[in-house]
Amino acid sequence: MIDHRRLRVALLGAGSVGSQVAHLLLTQAAELAERSGADLELAGIAVRDVDAPRDVDLPRELLTTDAEGLIVGSDIVIELMGGIEPARAHILTALNSGADVVTGNKALLATHGAEIFDAADQVGASVSYEAAVAGAIPIVRPLKDSLAGDRVVRIMGIVNGTTNYILDRMDKEGADFADVLAQAQALGYAEADPTADVEAYDAAQKAAILASLAFHTSVPLEAVHREGITSIDKAMIDGARAAGYVIKLLAVCERLPADGDQGEDGEEISVRVYPALVGRDHPLASVHGANNAVFVEAEAAGALMFYGAGAGGIQTASAVLGDVVSAARRHIAGGVGVGESPRMSVPVAPIGRITTRYQITLEVDDEPGVLAHVASILSEGGISVATVEQTVEQPAEEAAAEQAPAPRRARLVIGTHHAREQALGDTVARLSSSDVVERVVSVLRVEGE
């Protein structure tokens, strides 16, 4: 028989994840004690309103509105309230009173992570946050521990289930963004106000956390370049498919190659979230529905991918409990918590400094010499062309009905070799103001090639 120690666990928040965590702590107590070596006593659950309706029936006597009173004297504090305050204040109270902290609060970590990790390091406590990125998928621990002896070069993550669900249905059904969004809202896959998801605020928070972890730095949320998916239409999805790609909202975190522009150590990273083209044979292309996946390239390990459910109360609760068991084991083993690795300050480059491939779609006059003209503008901008496909557009019916014959238009789809974003942007601006280019239809980055 093992002599179990008793650890006092405080839970802050009883939303969809919190109520599942409470339920599992109460119903799986014997298994959790076996795994952790400690009896995990749920001392209380801090909520805003003890009478609010809950997904899961929780013992009334555990509910309290006095979070600070609950925290003091606890060994492990689980923060699942979300938001910045009072979550931040409660976590600092917990750390300063000697508790280990487990949180799933991506907004807080993306904005106040450095402050919280420093506070933990000072008292030798730990802050675990597997639930903050990609729900149930173990990605924080692999990056922090498994790859600790390796050097991460690039991360490409599908880290927002709502947008992946929308893009996947648009791809499968040839449907338009607004229609799929409405369906997703009806089915509960998207919020009534979908801004945080479709404008990629949620994904940007996760990108900041992933990049901070992978590159041992502290990436401010403002440094993350962010573009949402609201401009993605059926034509772009179809064009992607025709060229052998699928459009995914990607969080890309990468080390930039040294070229003299970098910060003091010659190191520079890029952290960005945008819809990008991914080759259909890339492992990320097969991530369907509301699933998440994080594709990691490391110098020694090569390419790794971590796949699973990105959200959901019960799924995310699994990640929280994994962290709780680890925190309990640390308590039993004695010794101080292992904090974040020493953090360097690695500068985040502006988006203009990244290098990737692009797909530029132009509507041009269908006249001799147009392609040559476009090609010369690209060449002058230093943009090297890999592929060009030209299709003549059928004149629209309204135009055909008019007196004067409508000018024939052609569509040019240009795939570039790797180019600097700054040079690409300048060149697209010149294309846009050129006489032969009617319209720049779209410019999409190609990732993973």
Added chain:
Amino acid sequence: MIDHRRLRVALLGAGSVGSQVAHLLLTQAAELAERSGADLELAGIAVRDVDAPRDVDLPRELLTTDAEGLIVGSDIVIELMGGIEPARAHILTALNSGADVVTGNKALLATHGAEIFDAADQVGASVSYEAAVAGAIPIVRPLKDSLAGDRVVRIMGIVNGTTNYILDRMDKEGADFADVLAQAQALGYAEADPTADVEAYDAAQKAAILASLAFHTSVPLEAVHREGITSIDKAMIDGARAAGYVIKLLAVCERLPADGDQGEDGEEISVRVYPALVGRDHPLASVHGANNAVFVEAEAAGALMFYGAGAGGIQTASAVLGDVVSAARRHIAGGVGVGESPRMSVPVAPIGRITTRYQITLEVDDEPGVLAHVASILSEGGISVATVEQTVEQPAEEAAAEQAPAPRRARLVIGTHHAREQALGDTVARLSSSDVVERVVSVLRVEGE
């Protein structure tokens, strides 16, 4: 500045993985010190022959043939010799002298894991073995830590790169096993003696380790049901494709549903390795070439997949160094090592007790009433049929050339609903001895449905 402690690291073995680990310890010393908080001093490398040729140039003065002398006084011992002895003796020496151990030795863990973990627990040291399963892919740590608060229900793993490479090429090129094996050997993807891979001995060792970890028990290697891929031919690959499947060598570890036959706690697991049919839309179906992937189903987390390179010196070295950094952090933090979770003894069921779906391919006389006869044998055996496809075979040319008209043969491909392996086997035996069945062409299990 952090006041770094100095830790003495002993490396046993300088093969393809060991020499890469030595190289990284020597060349990435500054980064490893930052990550671990300790200066990792490579005290020596124990080899059988200091003059043997190596993949990587190693400093001659570090090489020694005195492994036991090197081990004593070390803080971390990395065992990459492979084989049972003297690896087992060295690891026990290391643990008893207070060192943490990192090993990639799957054969040793699959046969002597319980002894080694017990020895570590007794002295409060740790044994880490991320490199023993699925090369660079973090799977040991996610199972041990991230899912510690969850309950793993099933694991399906592609854990042998050589056989996945062979089956993938057979599937893509419609080639025969022997031809692809010969090519794989020429390209270095398969050993001159391919037995350990193609007869699934290697995969069985990894299955024993994965099951022990996932179900908190100790699975003896002899309890793993093992079938290799040597009987897989072009016709089976084609038949799988026609039915929407791909054939993969899978390591399956699962909890069996309670039905009264179980051991004392009512718990029983199955651990088996065999070629199985996987639906083309299952995430495991898209694991190509020599890659590995482990698909995990847990009660709360749902379906997760971990994907990456399953072998390779540099890739596997990444997993070893992740374990080394963790072991170093533990040393710095103080406290005893966190051993394996308390292990229960969960009985492993014989293969007859599993329940899955099957695809049975029969060659039968093409006569009226044959299908009815086959169906009645299946029904009497309690095997419920989901799909039947009958194709009339073209008489072979030799047969056509003979005097007497050859009897017309038909091929029946029967997909069953879930059935007990024992009942299925008994029924296939009755089919085999039936007058109307010319030949049982193949019986394949279907996994992941």
